[in-house]
Amino acid sequence: MKKAAAGVILAFSMAFLLSGCAGNTKFQDSNTKTEVENQASTAPSVTQGVQQGSSGDEASTGGDAKGGEEPIDLSKVKPNESGKIMVVMFHNFVEEYKSGDKEYTTTFALFEKLLEDLYGRGYRLISMKDYIENNIDVPAGCIPMVFTFDDGSAGQFNLIEENGRLVANRKSAVGVMEEFNKKHPDFGFKATFYVNLGGSTFSGKGTISERLSYLIDKGFEIGNHTLNHSNLRSIDSSRGIMEEVGGNQKALLESVPGYKMESLALPLGRSAKKELKQYVIKGEYDGVAYENKCILLVGANPAPSPVSKKLDLMSLPRVRAAGIKTVDADLEWWLENISEGEQYISDGNPDTVTLPSGKEDSIDKDKLKGKQLVVY
Numbered sequence: 001m002k003k004a005a006a007g008v009i010l011a012f013s014m015a016f017l018l019s020g021c022a023g024n025t026k027f028q029d030s031n032t033k034t035e036v037e038n039q040a041s042t043a044p045s046v047t048q049g050v051q052q053g054s055s056g057d058e059a060s061t062g063g064d065a066k067g068g069e070e071p072i073d074l075s076k077v078k079p080n081e082s083g084k085i086m087v088v089m090f091h092n093f094v095e096e097y098k099s100g101d102k103e104y105t106t107t108f109a110l111f112e113k114l115l116e117d118l119y120g121r122g123y124r125l126i127s128m129k130d131y132i133e134n135n136i137d138v139p140a141g142c143i144p145m146v147f148t149f150d151d152g153s154a155g156q157f158n159l160i161e162e163n164g165r166l167v168a169n170r171k172s173a174v175g176v177m178e179e180f181n182k183k184h185p186d187f188g189f190k191a192t193f194y195v196n197l198g199g200s201t202f203s204g205k206g207t208i209s210e211r212l213s214y215l216i217d218k219g220f221e222i223g224n225h226t227l228n229h230s231n232l233r234s235i236d237s238s239r240g241i242m243e244e245v246g247g248n249q250k251a252l253l254e255s256v257p258g259y260k261m262e263s264l265a266l267p268l269g270r271s272a273k274k275e276l277k278q279y280v281i282k283g284e285y286d287g288v289a290y291e292n293k294c295i296l297l298v299g300a301n302p303a304p305s306p307v308s309k310k311l312d313l314m315s316l317p318r319v320r321a322a323g324i325k326t327v328d329a330d331l332e333w334w335l336e337n338i339s340e341g342e343q344y345i346s347d348g349n350p351d352t353v354t355l356p357s358g359k360e361d362s363i364d365k366d367k368l369k370g371k372q373l374v375v376y
Helices: 002-019 108-120 128-132 173-183 208-217 237-257 272-281 332-335
Strands: 086-088 092-094 106-109 123-126 143-150 161-162 165-168 192-195 221-224 264-265 284-287 288-291 294-296 354-356 373-374
Touching: 086 332, 092 108, 106 108, 108 123, 108 173, 108 294, 108 332, 123 272, 128 143, 161 208, 165 173, 165 208, 208 221, 208 237, 221 237, 237 272, 237 284, 237 288, 272 284
Parallel strands: 086 143, 092 106, 123 143, 143 192, 192 221, 221 264, 264 294, 354 373
Antiparallel strands: 161 165, 284 288
16 A cells, blocks of 8 residues: 555656646646746655555556655645536637627637636646546646537638648637647647538538548547537437437548547537437447447536546536627636636546545545545
8 A cells, every 4th residue: 555655646746747737726827837846845645545456456656757756745736636627618710700699609819818828727638538538647736628619610620721731720729729739739739529510511621521530630539419410309209319410420430431429519408308318329320330428518517527426428517618708607707716626636647536535425436447546
């Protein structure tokens, strides 16, 4: 036990020293830089050590730590991996607002400003797959966040031709993210795009195959948003549900052979009738099987930790990104109102789950899946 705990502390140390987050930066000035030398000190004792792996051996501490590093002070980093994670929902992007729903529309300039704000507050992007599989690998003290984009609009992403090559338009959300990633590669370059392939998707240069492949090659994920952005509540048959969900998967395979979508965002936030929900999760259409590991709602609050007892992957809440017109419970509101103790704060080690004493009862230990549980 002591050996395992020491290994965990050392793993924290290496992650801490390489991190730009260190303490919980949500409550620091966004321009304040943490002095690593002042943070490194003797860690408090680990009161609960290791959740054994399935083999019965002590679980790995990640193998990145090197002997001789000063252990971090967990009381300053304050990791809390039982906390909530914001899964952010974006819709429309424009250069200059002219018309449309102001609550669901933002500008490229405001989006760039948001990225700077999130980075300064210590948020770091993870993928939807990372969240589902509890594979959260961000530096110690940082706060994971998931970006999701619904509907496949050109403002989110479109291709242009530049010097004979197809590249992301800088006047698109992806283009803004690419430029931001050049300045801050540690912010993360991940997102999931929930598309409707029965209509126009990412209008611009290139074929639909080239557009989708560009995103996938960059490391983004493609998710299901039904074939025609259908209100699933209005569909009365299993065949109808499978045509919308499975039909969208079939269309994707025709454009990107072998690619399977693993999650679905409900169009309009409307779930299927109770007796038909199983076909949203899993089914087959025209010889194409599909299975969604997660079903995403429209709003309106942060999602539970991947190890929380409250986690329901078949009904996962999202936080709506702030539009030109802000509203209660959008991202801007949550950034100012979520409390220090509510958020997931990373321990810097993807192979451990670390939380403050007193939070143990909030997690489902079956969801640890071999990861070490550390309580301080």
